[in-house]
Amino acid sequence: MKDSINRTRRGMLLGIAALPVAGFAATVRTPPASEGPFYPLTAMRYDDVDNDLVTVAGKVREAGGEVVRLAGRVLDAGGRPIAGARVEIWQCDAGGRYLHSSDRGGVARDAGFQGFGYDITGSNGEYTFRTIKPVPYAGRTPHIHVKVVVAGQERLTTQFYLPDHAGNARDWLYQRIEPSLREKVTLRFANAALGPEATLDIVV
DSSP states (O other): OOTTSOHHHHHHHHHTTOOOSSOOOOOOOOOOOOOOTTOOOGGGSOSOOSSBOSOOTTOSSOOSSOEEEEEEEEEOTTSOBOTTOEEEEEOOOTTSOOSSTTOOOSSOOOTTOOOEEEEEOOTTOEEEEEEEOOOOBTTBOSEEEEEEEETTEEEEEEEEEOTTOGGGGGOHHHHTSOGGGGGGGBOOOBOOTTSOEEEOOEEO
């Protein structure tokens, strides 16, 4: 785990959003979505697999694109935090290429972008990532793929989107989401001390 993202900072970031110890409220589950064709198998991933997708061990430069932070908690349907959950994300690089052998797009992959990473939730269900703001590619609006595994069982696969992006209206997967649930998968970035940051809880 890189020093730029650590458990102490995570606790500070999410403390103000922490749920009370008692009286957890029922919470609407995060809507699921397709895994898509470019989920990178273990053999396709870098040896450096962590929650910082912007730097790859042994590479001189950071990834291209706009660097952002993504944080939140994993909760159950009763609003209780889930500790020890594995949260995975994967997405295309700034040029629209995935870390996958089947993606043979016309531009070279960004060797400075990890493409896939994961984090393990802390005692309050918190997770964080350092990555790039998602970009569009042919046929899809910008999105980040997300998978949550709890106690070895896959509990959710979904995709996170940008608000009000023009591509959302033409994206068939985005349009399949019930409008009242779209906020559950919407990344609203705000300026923070270390750059743009979005906080989004995941309910499984």
